Amino acid sequence: MTTGAETGERSRSRGQRTELFWALLFLxxxxxxxxxFTAGPMIASLALSFTDYDVLNSPSWTGLENYVELFRDENVVQSLGNTFFYAALHVPLSMGIALGLASLLQRAGRRANLFRTTFYLPSITPAVAVGVLWFWLLNPQVGLVNRGLHLIGIQGPGWTTDPAWIKPGIVLMSLWGLGNTVVIYYAALRNVPKELNDAAVVDGANSWQQFRYVTIPQISGVLFFTLIVGTIAALQLFAEVYTMYFRGQASGVSDEARFYIIYLFQQAFEFFRMGFASAMAWLLFVIIMIITAIQIKLSKRWVYYEGETG
Amino acid sequence: MFFGKRRLAIAFLTALCVLTIACNPAAQDDEPTGGREPAQQVNPETLEGELTVWGFGTDDVIGASRIEQFERAYPNVTVKLTPGEFDNQKFLSAVASGTPPDVIHIDRTIVGSFAARGALIPLGDYIEATNLDTRIFYDSAIEQVTVDGSIYGIPQFSNVVVAIINNTAMKEARLKVADVDFSDWAGLQKLNEQLSKADAGKVLRVGFDAGLPGFTPFWGASNGGAILSEDGTESLLDSPEVIAAVDFAAKTRDPVGGQEKYLGFSQSWDFFGSNNMYVRNQVGVGLFEQWYVGVLGDVSPDVDITVRPFTTHEGGEEISYSNGLAWAIPEEAGDTDAAFEFMKFMTATDTWVAAAEASRKDIEGKGGVYTGTYTANEEADRRIFKEIYEPTGNKSFDDAVEVILDAQEAAVSTPPSAAGEEVKRAWEDAANKVLLDELSAEEAMMEADEIAQRALDEASEGQG
Structure with missing residues (x-):
């Protein structure tokens, strides 16, 4: 004999199973x-990272040899250094400038749509075109950037020729595509409740205090999202820099522009060292995971989610 | 239960890893199939098939003309071209998935790497079966595609290095072309200083463009050295001849303020345009591959230049350096008979001569100067310059022809090796470090030698 409670539980669990079935079906x-296309190749690359593999012949097991070599290869260290340098400059700069532009957009009134489109357009330029375009813009002798600097009395640096200025030049180029982030920030800023700012004004807050203590906490979730996504993208920069410095003939300054993914690509597809390149990919994966974990840990101190209490 | 799930997951991952490796079509059979029996004689009228060709396009008249000729001669063979530069990444992916193209058009420096890894079919049997006389090709070109005595590619063009002298700049500096002596390095540097021009920190003219880092092997050869041993297994990048040559060639950037200044200036050149650096008087004397003379004739026929051969440092004998592309058949290609016929036809003397005729008509039709078509086929070159080419009356370009043909004869090349790309990257990086004053020539070339030798050893271990 079954009780009414048991019958109810059984029908609920049947309902849950049906729901799970449909959920899985749609997923x-x-x-x-x-x-x-993702998990399979990832596992394959993990397996290949323990082998010597040139694609053209069978992989042969080499154990941890590729991982040991990662720490011995000076180019790995240098390319990681180049990549971190770029990420450390690009991420805060792009977030700061995008936030500034989004704030200006908010004050632009009816013309905001026009400016928003203008800011967004460069983001849809193909990466290769961006690389070619900026290689010209940054030319030390005839490029528009240095010509502009010359007009205000500044002798522009060798953006594409001086090893010390190659990476800053690449950072400058990267800011071209921050329209995406501007649009995200603009949407977030428009969602900040007006009453909060009004209340802050009543309490005597000035513009900066309103921005610092009302706006920033309100959009901190979005800032955190762009921080994570921007950092990952910065650590994987490839197409623009490859187009500028590694396509065709030797550029003459390759060391400073050799970013981690570029070196990985060279190992895999120029030198046929797919095993070593796979180990490099996994090292980057671990680095990204660690950085992301740290960012998530630190986010508890500054990211505010309205739905959460306490 | 937890351990059960974890074990299951580990077993699944292991199985997937094994499956991943085992399923790789390229991994399933290491035995080259180059032993396939080639057809003895092929009848163009009856040969049928579809050829996929990677790395070759018909965007220039010489390419388009030869494809048209092939399609006329072999009406039942369909050629599917994938234009643009040959893409390693795409090729390796195709090989890994067991669907390589039938013919590839690749840089000769990579033939050794592919051949050593069993990615190309040796062509000896096909050459013999179809009576192809490989002596029609320049020695330097055929050497670059010969690995351990077997030919793996059919050379297409042969690009050789010559010196292009800007007569306007020479006159400005009150110098005579006859005084240019490439064997006298001190004199060459002096000439470089006289021809170089700068104003308020801006470079206006490079006196002598040595072509580094790209011409590093050529500089080594001109100083009596080589970057690789003849069998392609030993790096000679640290040899005194190569070090001294790189050291001198790098110093030729000094008169314009070093590599950074040079790059800033050279990156702004209109290399392929009518405002190129010879028209705008931005180069005094430069080392270029001979095809650039053709570009100048095409886009700026009135430019005042003299083409001269380069010479060895010791003895002052003519020397040049050959490079270029080659046709090859990948392992596991579909129809190797048709593929070989295609390669043979595209590089045949008659095909080249007809293509040269089409090129001449096209260039002259546009008002340019036809400066000849230089191929890797010596017999074709002889016929082109006898039957097709006619002196134009423009001394600059007419005199260049003899120089370039002689340069083909005097050209040396780098032997193929199992780590061609890594060796190239090693010397390129080293030359850059010298140019940027980061390392002395000796330090940079010693470092490059170590890197190159390690790559060569690893590649030859892989072969074993």
Whole structure:
């Protein structure tokens, strides 16, 4: 004999199973894609990272040799250094400038749409075109950037020729595509409740205090998102720099522009060292995971989610 | 239960890893299939098939003309071209998935790397079966595609290095072309200083452009050295001849203020345009591959230049350096008979002569100067310059022809090696470090030698 409670529980669990079935069914296209095109290749690259593999012949097991070499290869260290330098400059600069532009957009009134489109347009320029364009813009002798600096009495540096200025030049180029972030920040700024700022004004807060203590906490979730995504993208920079310095003939300054993914690409597809390149990919994966974990840990101190209490 | 799930996951991952490696079509059979029996004689009329060709396009008249000729001669063979530069990444992916193209058009420096890894079919049997006489090709070109005595590619063009002298700049500096002596390095540096021009920190003219880092092997050869041993297994980048040559060639950037200034200036040149650096008087004397003379004739026929051969440092004998592309058949290609016929036809003397005729008509039709078509086929070159080319009356370009043909004869090349790209990257990086004053020539070339030798050793271990 079954009680009413048991019958209710059974029908609820049947309902949950049906719900799970339908959920999985609808998720299955994405799951299949993820398994075949993301998880599968990732696991394959993990396996290959323990082998000597040139694609043209069978992989041969080498154990941890590739990982040991990662720490011995000076180019790995240098390319990581180049990449960190770029990320450390690009991420805060792009966030700061994008936030500044988004704030200006907020005050632009009816013309905001025009400016928003203008800011966003460069983000849809293909990476290769950006690389070619900026290689010209940054030319020390005839480039528009140095010509502009000359007009205000500044002798521009050798953005594409002086090893000390190659990476800052690349950072400058990267700011070209921050329209995406501007649009995200603009949407976040528009969602900040007006009453909060009004209350702050009543309490005697000036513009900076309103921005610092009302706006920033209110959009901190979005800032955190762009920080994570921006950092990951910065650590994986490839196409623009490859186009500028590594396509065709030797550029003459390759060391300073050799970013981690570029070196990985060279190892895999120029030198046929797919095993070593796979180990490099996994090292970057671990680095990104660590940086992201640190950012998530630190976010508890400054990111505010309205739905959360306490 | 937890351990059960974890074990299951580990077992799944292991199985997936094994499967990943085992499923790689390229990994399944290491035995080259180059032993396939080639057809003895092929009838162009009856040969059928579809050829996929990577790394070759018809955007220039010489390429388009030869493809048209092939399609006329072999009406039942369809050629599917993938234009643009040959893409290693795409090729390796295709090989890994077991679907390589039938013919590839690749840089000769990479033939050794592919051949050593069993990615190319040795062509000896096909050459023999079809009676292709490989003596029609320049020695330097055929050497670059010969690995351990077997030919793996059919050379296409042969690009050789010559010196292009800007007569306007020479006159400005009150110098005579006859005084340019490439064997006298001190004199060459003096000439470089006289021809170089700068104003308020801005470079206006490079006196002598030595072509570093790209011409590092050529500089080594001109000083009696070589970057690799003849069998391609030993790096000679640290040899005294190569070090001294790189040291001198790097110093030729000094009169314009060093490599940074040079790059800032040279990156602004309109290299392929009618405002190129010879028209704008931005180069005094420069080392270029001979095809650049053709570009000048095409876009700026009135430019006043003299083309001269380069010479060895010791003895002052003519020397040049050959490089270029080659046709090859990947392992596991579909129809190797048709593929070889295609390669043979595209590099045949008659095909080249007809293409040269089409090129001449095209250039002259546009008002340019036809400066000849230089191929890797010596017999074709002889016929082109006898039957197609006609002196134009423009001394600059007419005199250049003899110089370039002689340069083909005097050209040396780097032997193929199993680590061609890594060796190239090693000397390029080293030359850059010398140019940027980061290392002395000796330090940089010693470092490059170590890197190159390690790559060569690893590649030859991989072969074993």
């Amino acid at each position: 299955s296209p994405w799951l299949a894609g993820f398994l075949v």
